[in-house]
Amino acid sequence: MKTSLAAAAAILLSVGTPAFAHRLDEYLQATTILVNKDGVQAQIRLTPGVAVFPLVFASIDTDADGVITEAEVHAYAERVLRDLSLTVDGDRLRLRLVSSKAARVEEMKEGRGDIQLDVDAEVPRGGQSRRLVFENHHQARIAAYLVNGLVPTDRDITIRAQDRNYEQSFYQLDYEETDRSEPVARAPWSSVGGWLGAGALVLFARLALLWRLPPRRANP
Amino acid sequence: MDARSRRTVRNIGALAVMSLSVNTALAQTATARIVSAANAFLSTLDQKQRGRVLFAFDDEEQRRRWSNLPTAMVRRAGLGIGELSAAQRSAALALVSSALSARGFEKVQQIVEADEVLKTSEGNNPIFGKDLYYVSILGTPSETDPWMLQYGGHHLALNITIAGQQGILTPSLTGAQPALYTANGKTVRPLGRESDKAFALLNALDEAQRKQAILNYRVADLVLGPGQDGKTIQPEGLKASAMNEQQRAMLLDLISEWTGIVHESAAAARMAEVKAGLGETWFAWSGPTTVSAGKNGTSYYRIQGPNLVIEYAPQKLGGDPSMHVHTIYRDPTNDYGRKLTAR
Numbered sequence: 001m002k003t004s005l006a007a008a009a010a011i012l013l014s015v016g017t018p019a020f021a022h023r024l025d026e027y028l029q030a031t032t033i034l035v036n037k038d039g040v041q042a043q044i045r046l047t048p049g050v051a052v053f054p055l056v057f058a059s060i061d062t063d064a065d066g067v068i069t070e071a072e073v074h075a076y077a078e079r080v081l082r083d084l085s086l087t088v089d090g091d092r093l094r095l096r097l098v099s100s101k102a103a104r105v106e107e108m109k110e111g112r113g114d115i116q117l118d119v120d121a122e123v124p125r126g127g128q129s130r131r132l133v134f135e136n137h138h139q140a141r142i143a144a145y146l147v148n149g150l151v152p153t154d155r156d157i158t159i160r161a162q163d164r165n166y167e168q169s170f171y172q173l174d175y176e177e178t179d180r181s182e183p184v185a186r187a188p189w190s191s192v193g194g195w196l197g198a199g200a201l202v203l204f205a206r207l208a209l210l211w212r213l214p215p216r217r218a219n220p
Numbered sequence: 221m222d223a224r225s226r227r228t229v230r231n232i233g234a235l236a237v238m239s240l241s242v243n244t245a246l247a248q249t250a251t252a253r254i255v256s257a258a259n260a261f262l263s264t265l266d267q268k269q270r271g272r273v274l275f276a277f278d279d280e281e282q283r284r285r286w287s288n289l290p291t292a293m294v295r296r297a298g299l300g301i302g303e304l305s306a307a308q309r310s311a312a313l314a315l316v317s318s319a320l321s322a323r324g325f326e327k328v329q330q331i332v333e334a335d336e337v338l339k340t341s342e343g344n345n346p347i348f349g350k351d352l353y354y355v356s357i358l359g360t361p362s363e364t365d366p367w368m369l370q371y372g373g374h375h376l377a378l379n380i381t382i383a384g385q386q387g388i389l390t391p392s393l394t395g396a397q398p399a400l401y402t403a404n405g406k407t408v409r410p411l412g413r414e415s416d417k418a419f420a421l422l423n424a425l426d427e428a429q430r431k432q433a434i435l436n437y438r439v440a441d442l443v444l445g446p447g448q449d450g451k452t453i454q455p456e457g458l459k460a461s462a463m464n465e466q467q468r469a470m471l472l473d474l475i476s477e478w479t480g481i482v483h484e485s486a487a488a489a490r491m492a493e494v495k496a497g498l499g500e501t502w503f504a505w506s507g508p509t510t511v512s513a514g515k516n517g518t519s520y521y522r523i524q525g526p527n528l529v530i531e532y533a534p535q536k537l538g539g540d541p542s543m544h545v546h547t548i549y550r551d552p553t554n555d556y557g558r559k560l561t562a563r
Binding site: 024026028030032107110112144145146148149150151159162164165166167168 | 293437439456
């Protein structure tokens with residue numbers, strides 16, 4: 001495989017394509033992960049280099065007609081998902097493909113087009129300290145992985161630590177989940193005790209009023 | 221308070237007012253200068269050219285139309301330098317120069333020149349070269365209302381939002397290939413200081429600090445490059461609050477390679493913002509920790525603070541990563557001057 005990739009790169013260089021300007025022999029796979037209390041959202045950008053494009057293209061264009069259809073992109077995206085793994089506190093989560101879109105074939109052929117996948121997963125409720133592990137093994141032999149946690153927009157989530165292996169095919173995110181939402185101040189009459197108290201107050205006020213009022217006189 | 225103390229307080233107050241006035245005057249001068257240069261450039265254009273160079277200030281598509289890639293691969297809009305007459309070209313470059321510091325403009329020229337060198341070394345490849353840099357104006361040049369100047373092409377994207385006295389340079393991309401070349405008998409490294417100062421800072425760290433700063437994984441490319449507007453990643457590395465005074469000064473000096481591209485008064489205002497968030501600013505490094513004297517490093521680094529993202533990413537493409545560098549400069553709170561121009 002490495003030999004054929006090198007040969008492809010050499011050919012591309014020799015025919016004078018702008019080989020210096022773009023990604024060449026790697027398949028860049030950049031993932032960002034956003035954690036919130038109920039789930040995880042991830043965006044994966046897949047950018048094949050010029051030399052590896054034929055390999056990647058063949059796995060997308062399954063009917064080999066030279067055109068990538070929406071259905072083929074969707075099917076490819078589902079295959080990528082099978083090469084990913086996401087766990088929280090050791091429990092494997094089901095990744096759901098939210099959307100997938102691909103640049104034009106000509107753009108990808110030149111190493112400047114990408115395939116973008118948006119995925120999400122529901123996270124079951126757990127303890128305060130949580131650990132997310134994301135692994136990407138898609139096209140590992142040609143991959144250049146990037147993975148980063150986004151700063152949480154959910155104020156109840158605080159990232160504590162990130163860890164990766166050298167290739168970034170393994171990513172671990174330790175975070176804390178707290179419930180900072182103050183309990184809503186409940187009106188005194190919103191409970192049974194409150195209703196009883198309010199009733200007693202009304203009764204007391206009425207009695208006091210009756211006690212202070214002068215006795216009614218008979219009409220002349 | 222005795223008379224002497226009152227006098228001291230009065231003097232300090234007077235100095236503060238004077239300093240503020242001087243800064244304001246300088247900023248107004250800079251904005252006035254840029255507006256004047258913009259109008260001078262526009263006056264050299266015919267109606268058709270003006271139609272091509274001018275965009276609405278809120279044209280989001282044009283705002284985001286920038287890249288590290290050559291213009292043949294990612295089309296830019298606006299007017300290409302190569303399409304202009306000598307007088308128009310001179311006016312266009314005078315406009316770009318008016319918005320930048322002398323050092324910033326020199327860096328920009330060296331990046332453009334590198335592309336010309338690349339063109340020659342690639343057998344006069346028409347997708348490279350100094351003619352393929354584009355200028356565009358979003359909005360109407362004004363000393364009071366916000367507008368934007370864009371200048372860019374291969375390895376360069378300057379997005380300068382001018383809002384009254386403010387000049388915001390984020391997001392901007394600088395890059396170079398070759399990142400070291402010879403011109404008029406002199407060695408030129410357009411982004412050489414970015415490499416040298418980063419290595420100097422890394423070498424000034426003690427063992428424990430280096431352990432914190434150096435990431436244990438490879439970073440193959442920019443994380444927040446073109447097309448990644450609006451994302452803020454979790455910072456990593458060594459926090460500036462864990463650096464000593466001298467190291468923090470070195471970090472600021474390194475940051476100034478990006479903040480100092482824009483004209484002096486805007487750069488000073490930007491540096492004040494960066495300094496205010498310095499304690500919460502992180503320095504992270506990935507790759508080799510040594511470099512040959514006079515060469516560019518092959519390591520990735522990132523500086524990230526509350527209102528700052530800088531990434532320096534040598535590229536493997538084309539062989540030697542020290543000869544091909546991409547950098548990005550962002551303010552996640554104020555890219556495209558959104559903080560100032562929100563309506």
